[in-house]
Amino acid sequence: MITDKLPSSLDCENTRNGKLLNGDLPNAQTKVPHVKIQLPLVESSTQTDQELLNELKYYNKLGFTSLNAYPASYDNHYSAESQVESQVIDSMAPSISNGHNGIAKSILVDSKLNSQQRKSGLSCYLIALRPWSFTASITPVALGSVLAYKSLGVFSFGIFFTTMFTALCVHAAGNIVNTYFDFVRGVDNKKSDDRTLVDSILLPGDVVRLGAVLYIAGCVGFWILYILSPAKMEHLALVYFCGLSSSFLYTGGLGLKYIALGDILIVLTFGPLAVVFSHLSQTGQLSLIPLIYAIPLALNTEAILHSNNTRDMESDRMAGAITLAILLGKTGSYCLFCFLLFTPYFLFFTIGLHYSPWLLMPALSIFLVFKLEKSFRKGNLTDMPHQVAHLNLVMGLLYIAALYLADSGSLPSMTPLS
Helix, strand or coil: CCCCCCHHHHHHHHHHCCCCCCCCCCCCCCCCCCCCCCCCCCCCCCCCCCHHHHHHHHHHCCCCCCCCCCCHHCCCCCCCCHHHHHHHHHHHHHHHHHHHHHHHHHHHHHHCCCCCCCCHHHHHHHHCHHHHHHHHHHHHHHHHHHHHHHCCCCCCCCHHHHHHHHHHHHHHHHHHHHHHHHCCEEECCCCCCCCCCCCCCCHHHHHHHHHHHHHHHHHHHHHHHHHCCCCCCCHHHHHHHHHHHHHHCCCCCCCCCEEEEEEHHHHHHHHHHHHHHHHHHHHHCCCCCHHCCCCCHHHHHHHHHHHHHCCCCCHHHHHCCHHHHHHHHHHCCCCCCHHHHHHHHHHHHHHHHHHHHHHHHHHHHHHHHHHHHHHHHCCCCCHHHHHHHHHHHHHHHHHHHHHHHCHHHHHCCCEEEC
């Protein structure tokens, strides 16, 4: 039995530095104890790859969806901090054979969501839908309905709310598709506005299922609309499925966003197409005039998208995407943003002076435009899409109210198509 006093950490430090305590050599018989540090779950001598895989699957099946919920033996190996979790996952992956590496790492990634990262079910789904952008669907549907009332005196609350429900479902599904494909293509990162998948608020499988549910709900709304609306099936279906296809093709399929065609798609979808769809649902007639009235809203909605793409210019470029903002550069993007913001007000002044003074009412929101222009010029783009969406709502409501209050005879006539 060794009775000599073990050297302290200070003794060891002085010895390493060539210094001796009390001028004496250390006792030759003094032994430094061996310290063995055992890493749980990783030592190949005590646990095989398959055993590790089975154990991970076992706890995953028990419902341990967060790292903090694993047994105490796991707590020493896993940390609740996301940075440590990533290091653990990366360090464990090489210790697993190639045959099980993908599966085990998938289980770890799916299981690492702690209570701080994964929010309550309803709130995380709501975040993924990006409801702040729904003004781009609400205002065109309301505009089309008001135009139907002013032109032919027809309006149905049932058709209005069904049209609104259908449009919002397709819009929300398009947002989900955008979230999924931006994540898959590596466009979204920690600095992105939409971090639903980046921050693991939802898993990719959850997003896919949510998108499918929304598209199905939109089709159900379309079927109800067909029953209620006086429009012909072929006309209604043509406009509806054009909108549905656009919501998917923006980032899915052809991915028009990534080849600088997304802006054109958005202008057509959230402007003329949505207004015509709403007007057609109410009246059963195709008309050219809703296309003209849709221009101010279409330009303002495009400003939402353009501000978003300008803000994300660098991350889009790094991911290999080509947007209109990238092609134009910062100066060109600023000029386009000003055009999109101020052109609707030029139209309001023109129509207001030549047709009805009520059409000057939407121009009251121009004070918000100057503030947005200044922020864009200074490069304050973090919340710019949200602010432009707010402008879209204010301007849209004033525009709709002006049309409702204006005398039908003072407005441009409605020209039905044969």
